[in-house]
Amino acid sequence: xxxxxxSDVLLVRAIRTGEEQAWNTLIARYEGRLLAxxxxxxxxRAASEDVVQETFVGFLTSLPHYDENRALxxxxxxxxxxxxxxxxxxxxxxxxxxxxxxxxSQGVWDVPGSARVASSxxxxxxxxxxxxxxxxxxxxxQVEHWQARGDWRKLMCxxxxxxxxWANKQVAGELSLSExxxxxxxxxxxxxxxxxxxxxxxxxxxxxxxYDAEPEGA
Amino acid sequence: MTGKPMASDxxxxxxxxxxxxxxxxxxxxAIESTLRTDRGLADRLAAIVRRRDAxxxxxxxxxxxxxxxxxxxxxxGGLLLETLDDGVAxxxxxxxxxxxxxxxxxxxxxxxxxxxxxxxxxAERRIRYFQSSAGYLRRDS
Numbered sequence: 559x560x561x562x563x564x565s566d567v568l569l570v571r572a573i574r575t576g577e578e579q580a581w582n583t584l585i586a587r588y589e590g591r592l593l594a595x596x597x598x599x600x601x602x603r604a605a606s607e608d609v610v611q612e613t614f615v616g617f618l619t620s621l622p623h624y625d626e627n628r629a630l631x632x633x634x635x636x637x638x639x640x641x642x643x644x645x646x647x648x649x650x651x652x653x654x655x656x657x658x659x660x661x662x663s664q665g666v667w668d669v670p671g672s673a674r675v676a677s678s679x680x681x682x683x684x685x686x687x688x689x690x691x692x693x694x695x696x697x698x699x700q701v702e703h704w705q706a707r708g709d710w711r712k713l714m715c716x717x718x719x720x721x722x723x724w725a726n727k728q729v730a731g732e733l734s735l736s737e738x739x740x741x742x743x744x745x746x747x748x749x750x751x752x753x754x755x756x757x758x759x760x761x762x763x764x765x766x767x768x769y770d771a772e773p774e775g776a
Numbered sequence: 777m778t779g780k781p782m783a784s785d786x787x788x789x790x791x792x793x794x795x796x797x798x799x800x801x802x803x804x805x806a807i808e809s810t811l812r813t814d815r816g817l818a819d820r821l822a823a824i825v826r827r828r829d830a831x832x833x834x835x836x837x838x839x840x841x842x843x844x845x846x847x848x849x850x851x852x853g854g855l856l857l858e859t860l861d862d863g864v865a866x867x868x869x870x871x872x873x874x875x876x877x878x879x880x881x882x883x884x885x886x887x888x889x890x891x892x893x894x895x896x897x898x899a900e901r902r903i904r905y906f907q908s909s910a911g912y913l914r915r916d917s
């Protein structure tokens with residue numbers, strides 16, 4: 559754990575005891591970046607300050623459920639994102655979604671580009687959490703491997719492919735790679751992840767991207 | 777993005793990031809604008825929500841929510857001070873400018889603001905945040 563993470567853990571523990579100075583410290587430490595995050599969207603300082611204010615209140619009200627293993631900064635940003643979304647909806651800037659877009663009440667979903675239609679898998683939330691943790695660990699392992707080797711191009715390539723969902727051609731153009739190189743990096747990355755997932759004995763169906771013949775962006 | 781955006785301009789990964797308020801702000805606005813007239817885009821977003829509800833895992837979403845590659849704040853500071861090694865600097869610049877990570881951009885903006893002239897409203901703002909929230913402080917039993 560980094561020193562800043564350790565500092566955050568101690569800070570949160572003090573806040574849990576009701577220590578006002580600790581709460582002041584957290585506000586001072588994070589309000590600037592939260593304000594920048596919100597204001598970049600709202601372009602209105604007064605409204606942005608209100609959203610950040612709601613974020614801090616939201617943090618305190620959710621504190622009993624906050625897991626110290628989760629990075630504090632990311633948690634605060636996620637609360638801010640929710641508060642920002644709420645604000646934008648109230649302002650009519652963020653359209654509501656028709657969540658029943660297709661007439662299906664059984665939780666049936668399609669993977670775009672795939673012929674497979676899978677029925678909803680009845681898994682407990684604990685099981686889903688286990689799967690997410692396993693996938694995160696496999697991803698982190700690969701990321702740290704590339705970082706340690708200074709394989710920055712590979713890292714950028716995979717990030718554009720899977721975090722942004724860009725097509726191979728677009729990634730190749732952005733990073734001055736050949737499309738073949740991009741395809742090779744993708745193949746190698748997915749193969750490693752599949753192995754990691756299999757070792758954990760997890761179901762393939764809940765990680766469709768690892769097994770699609772034509773993943774997004776191909 | 778030139779011309780009026782269409783649903784096909786956005787990947788599913790980008791739409792998932794839209795749901796989490798995690799896309800670059802220009803893309804967030806473009807999707808919101810397109811949603812008002814493009815039913816197909818709304819259907820795609822709804823499908824992503826249903827996949828999440830069904831517990832299907834997305835590499836991009838796990839990567840993004842865990843912030844696997846977000847540079848440490850110290851590294852962002854190093855970018856501003858030009859003290860990073862070349863390879864690391866290239867990656868951090870990519871993360872902020874090309875991937876356009878909103879949270880890292882916010883961190884960078886905050887670091888720039890701190891290095892610039894003093895913010896006259898800073899103390900008052902922090903007092904207001906404290907006063908509006910301190911009532912929610914409570915001791916763990």
